[in-house]
Amino acid sequence: MFQGASAITLDAKGRMSIPAKHRDALMIQCEGRLTLTKHPDGCLLMYPRHTWEAKRDQIAGWPMSARGWQRILLGNATDVEMDSAGRILVAPELRDAVGLGREVVLSGMLTHFEIWDPVKRAANEQATIEVGMPDTLSDFSF
Secondary structure, eight states: OEEEEEEOOTTTTTTEEOOOHHHHHHHHHHHTTEEEEEEEEEEEEEEEEEEEEEHHHHHTTTGEEEEEEHHHHTTTEEEEEETEEESEEEOOHHHHHHHHHEEEEEEEEEEEEEEOOHHHHHHHHHHHHHHHOGGTTTTTTO
């Protein structure tokens, strides 16, 4: 399970180093084979390949009324592999699509990761806090 946030700097070629705390788990789980895709919230999703394949099959089965969402998620999916230094290449098309610069935040979301521009992530979190807890979480306690 992946959790926690890591600040990462992309190199000049757009490569991102996977933090050591996740690198070993990803090598064991999926031999460093990952899939990146665009999320409509303005970040990238990064899945271990086998987890993505199950998600991809689920998305492919959506009805025609969800065709636009299929295009966003499936049409932007890119397979990547960690190199010997534990880096992945984030394609320029994906970086541009969500406005990633050199500084990014990798957030563990249990089964996958989100890759955010730090400013967008902070704004998204602030907007979430301002809206308040949804009714579905009224019984949750910290």
